Amino acid sequence: MKKLLLTLALLAGPASVYGYKDADLEKLKTTNACKGCDLKGANLTNVSLGGKDIKDANISGAKLQGSAITWGQILSTKNGKDKNLQWIDFSGFDFSGKDLTGFNLRGARFDNKTNFKDAILRAYP
Numbered sequence: 361m362k363k364l365l366l367t368l369a370l371l372a373g374p375a376s377v378y379g380y381k382d383a384d385l386e387k388l389k390t391t392n393a394c395k396g397c398d399l400k401g402a403n404l405t406n407v408s409l410g411g412k413d414i415k416d417a418n419i420s421g422a423k424l425q426g427s428a429i430t431w432g433q434i435l436s437t438k439n440g441k442d443k444n445l446q447w448i449d450f451s452g453f454d455f456s457g458k459d460l461t462g463f464n465l466r467g468a469r470f471d472n473k474t475n476f477k478d479a480i481l482r483a484y485p
Contacts, residue, residue, distance in 0.1 A: 380422075388412065396438075409433060416441075423449040431458055455479045 384397035388404075393413040401421040410428040415436045434440045439448070443463045451471040461482040 384417075388414070404429075419448060420444075421447040421449075423451075424453065425449060425451040429453075431455075450474055 379398065379400045380402040381398045384394060384399060385402050388394040388397060388399065388409075389407060392411060394417055395413055395415045397414065397417040399414075399417050399419050399422050402419075403423045404419075404427045405423050406426040408428055409424075410430065412433075413436075414429075414433055417437045419434075419437050419439050434445075439445055445463055445465050445468055447467040447469075449469040451469060452473040453470075454475045456475045456477040456479060459480040461480055
């Protein structure tokens with residue numbers, strides 16, 4: 361029984377990346393504010409986030425490719441404030457010149473278009 365539960369847990373992946381609320385995703389798409397929204401694991405690919413208020417939103421596991429999200433917006437989210445950017449898809453994001461000291465990027469996704477030029481990448485202090 362223990363082996364079955366362990367196998368199911370491994371197949372399911374990290375539970376923290378699932379579970380965004382449809383109402384929060386719809387609110388984000390139709391308004392310019394979604395404070396404190398639960399967007400865990402949401403596919404925000406090509407959803408225009410520029411100028412939208414996502415303060416204190418949970419974006420764990422979200423796919424942000426082509427979303428035009430800014431570094432300031434990321435820092436305003438729950439994840440940014442906690443320096444926990446695990447499991448987020450940052451494909452194509454521009455981290456140039458950003459200080460990522462102490463940020464947890466475990467499981468985060470990057471591609472060959474992700475820009476880290478002059479970014480400060482240090483492990484936890």
